Amino acid sequence: MKIIMLGAPGAGKGTQAKRIAEKYNIPHISTGDIFRANIKNGTELGKKAKTYMDQGLLVPDELVVDLVVDRVAQDDAKNGYVLDGFPRTIPQAEALDAALEKINDKVDYAIDVDVPDSNIIDRMSGRRACVGCGGTYHIVYNPTKAEDVCDACGGQLILRDDDKPETVENRLKVYHDQTQPLIDYYTKKSILKSVDGTKDMNEVFENIVKILEV
Ligand code: ADP
Ligand code: ADP
Ligand code: ZN
Numbered sequence: 305m306k307i308i309m310l311g312a313p314g315a316g317k318g319t320q321a322k323r324i325a326e327k328y329n330i331p332h333i334s335t336g337d338i339f340r341a342n343i344k345n346g347t348e349l350g351k352k353a354k355t356y357m358d359q360g361l362l363v364p365d366e367l368v369v370d371l372v373v374d375r376v377a378q379d380d381a382k383n384g385y386v387l388d389g390f391p392r393t394i395p396q397a398e399a400l401d402a403a404l405e406k407i408n409d410k411v412d413y414a415i416d417v418d419v420p421d422s423n424i425i426d427r428m429s430g431r432r433a434c435v436g437c438g439g440t441y442h443i444v445y446n447p448t449k450a451e452d453v454c455d456a457c458g459g460q461l462i463l464r465d466d467d468k469p470e471t472v473e474n475r476l477k478v479y480h481d482q483t484q485p486l487i488d489y490y491t492k493k494s495i496l497k498s499v500d501g502t503k504d505m506n507e508v509f510e511n512i513v514k515i516l517e518v
Contacts, residue, residue, distance in 0.1 A: 305328055305383075305412055305413075305516065306376075306385060306387075306409070306411045306413075307324060307385070307386040307387065307411070307412060307413045307414075307415060307516075308386075308387045308390075308391070308413070308414040308490070309321050309386060309387065309388045309389070309415055310415065310417070310483070310487065310490070310496075311416055311417035311418065311419065311501060312419055312421070312424055312476060312483075313428065313472065313475045313479060314419070314423075314427035314428045314431065314467075314472070315418070315419040315427075315501045316417050316427075316501050316508060317388050318334060318388055318440055319446075319505055320415075320417060320505075320509060320512055321334065321386045321387075321388035322439070323509050324386045324509075325386050328516075330383060330384040330385050330386060331380050331381055331386070332385075332386050333372070333375055333376070333385050333386065333388065333390070334389050334438070335368060335372065335387075335388075335390040336388075338371065339353040339354075339357060339363065340438070343357075344435075349367065349371075352367060353367065357466055358465065358466065358471075360466055360471040360472070360473075360474030360475040360478060361478060362392055365396055365399070368390065368392075369395075369399045372387070373399070373400070373403045376400075376403075376404075392482060392483045392486075393482050393483065393486075394485055394486065394489060397486055397489055397490075411490075411495060412495065413495055413497055413515065413516065414493075414496050414497070415497050415498075415499060416487055416496060416497070416498045416499070417501035418498050418499065418502075419502055421476055423502060424472065424476060425469055425472055427442070427445075428467040428469075429463075429467065429469060429472075430442045430443040430444050430445070432448075432461040432462065432463060433461065433462055433463075433464050433467075434454035434456070434457060434459040434460070434461055435460050435461075435462055436454055436457040437454060437456055437457040439454055439455075439456050439457070439459075441454075441455075441461065445505070446505065448461065497515045499511045499512055499515070
């Protein structure tokens with residue numbers, strides 16, 4: 305099962321991708337997590353990516369595409385994967401399709417987690433991310449047992465710099481300009497499925513499972 309998660313920043317892609325990955329025992333591949341790990345480790349890629357991420361801009365396609373194409377070719381991704389945060393532009397989607405076509409493969413589902421802009425600031429300002437495992441929580445909708453401590457790994461929780469309202473506004477604009485066109489792209493390929501991302505997390509997940517198990 306090869307799945308792409310689409311949706312605005314903060315729509316709940318990561319939250320749902322994690323659950324899908326656990327249920328179907330496939331890797332969760334998040335380009336945001338990969339960049340953040342590179343930043344933490346001080347790599348060249350991390351240094352380059354950070355200048356874009358801090359401004360709420362997309363990292364250029366040429367820094368993302370090869371990384372993902374290599375990742376999905378790894379052994380653990382043979383039976384499927386859930387891509388979270390990639391593709392984010394039409395050229396990224398075309399590059400992924402071209403790479404998969406070469407090996408006679410294709411994406412099975414593009415799941416759009418639909419949340420209006422009016423909910424996004426609230427989602428992002430309350431999001432807390434674990435520096436250890438990348439897990440995300442929400443101070444109201446998905447709080448941890450102990451304040452600022454990750455339930456899963458005991459890591460410290462932070463408010464991501466790019467989740468501050470000024471940057472979120474840029475990210476939303478970038479989403480509408482560059483990523484939203486993918487909805488049309490995958491509709492034309494007849495693999496787009498939409499879920500109402502304003503429902504509570506469990507209900508969103510149930511609706512995704514229904515789509516995957518028809
Ligand atoms: P969110 O979970 O809020 O959607 P991500 O963690 O997926 O955010 O991404 C954080 C940032 O990393 C993005 O704002 C962007 O700068 C960069 N990024 C992640 N994935 C991509 C991608 N596929 N193409 C370009 N930039 C990306
Ligand atoms: P994305 O990966 O699309 O940027 P996340 O999965 O990180 O989004 O979710 C963004 C924030 O919203 C997090 O704080 C998360 O806990 C919270 N969240 C996710 N799904 C829901 C939901 N259905 N209802 C309320 N809050 C949610
Ligand atoms: Zn953690």
